[in-house]
Amino acid sequence: MIGQGTHPWLIDVLSAYNRILSELFWFTVGFGVVYFGGRGVLIPLATRVVRSRNRNNPTIETATETYLRVVLIGFAILTGIIAAGYGGILSESAIIIAAITFALGIAGQQVFGSLISGMFLVADPDFNVGDWIEWPGGDGTIEAVDFRVTRIRTPNHETIAVPNTVLTTNAITRPYGRHNYRITERVFVAYYEDTERALLELQRVATALEPVLGEPVPNSRIVDLGENAITLQAEFWIDDPRNKDILTIRSDFRRLVKRRFDENGITIAPPSAQLITGDVTVTSP
Structure with missing residues (x-):
């Protein structure tokens, strides 16, 4: 307990800590309710609906889960900020708005470019999870189309992450059918x-x-x-x-x-442009 002899500065410090802990608690509650609730209910429900409507296109299913997870994280953060009592800052602070705009301006070109490219890949009916594709940088099986990259398993059984922009700006070949x-x-x-x-x-x-x-x-x-x-x-x-x-x-x-x-005596082409045959005899004087 804080007694009457407690210094005012200590009271201020403890009060500040209490306020911070309270804000952190409500931020965690707001974030957790939205995020874990969405992960447990919204995303599985949306994935099942997409799967039932697109049984022959697993790409849309994986993309739906990826993009919903990103949106859910953003919405959960926003909910946590409002629950902590800082909702007014988001609408009233010109500094925060300017900082967000500046950050998006710097990172937005690549991030949004990859996002839009990923959406185009998902919408392409000839580009699906499980397809074997070839592009100028390699070949392999599509495993997932994520927010920024497409994950591909190579013939060496290695998983590589190819930026979505690379696949949308180069020619992609799906050689000779889905199954052969x-x-x-x-x-x-x-x-x-x-x-x-x-x-x-x-x-x-x-x-x-x-x-x-x-x-x-x-x-x-x-x-x-x-x-x-x-x-x-x-x-x-x-x-x-x-x-x-x-x-x-x-x-x-x-x-x-x-x-x-x-x-069968079939000669594979010699590396040299000339093929010399014959015998060499050396005689002493």
Whole structure:
């Protein structure tokens, strides 16, 4: 208890602490009620409604949850400020309004640019969670479209965060359908080799690989008559790149091609523009 002999400054300090604790308590109560109530009721309800109306588009479901969480945090902070008794400052203080405007002006360009880009990606019917995509910086499976970035799982099973603005300002390819993924491999053979036999061997190697689909049928073709070699290309499909180790499939294909070419005497194009053959005999005087 504070007695009559207590110094006035101590009374002021204790009163200030009581006021701060009270304001902090009401801020926490206001923030907690709105945030945890929204997380427990509003977001699950909205997510279920979106899921029921967009069963074939999980992108909208994940985006709805992400954006609602951001809005909910902002609304919870605002509620906490009002509950703490500082609601009048938000409408009366020109300094606070100017500071908020200044902060948004500095950070807004990138933040809002990413937000708008994310909205465009969510609205794109050809861009969905679970799709395998390729862009100039890499390729992989879309896992989520967040507030600022899109999370993509690469063929190395690494998750990378690609800024939404990168995906909206570059060409995005969804190669060859939602469920099948085409793998292309190029091989260079010498001009003096039997090209038809090399094409047939490429097709046989692709057909022999276990993960490769029978439909579409693997094929091979000539794609370029280069200065020093003929460029052949094998094309084959796998069913779901998200569940396959594409790097291992490519490695297995290359190993089998090298072994099959060696067995059949097919020469892979030499690295040099000239191929010198013959014998050199050295005689002593």
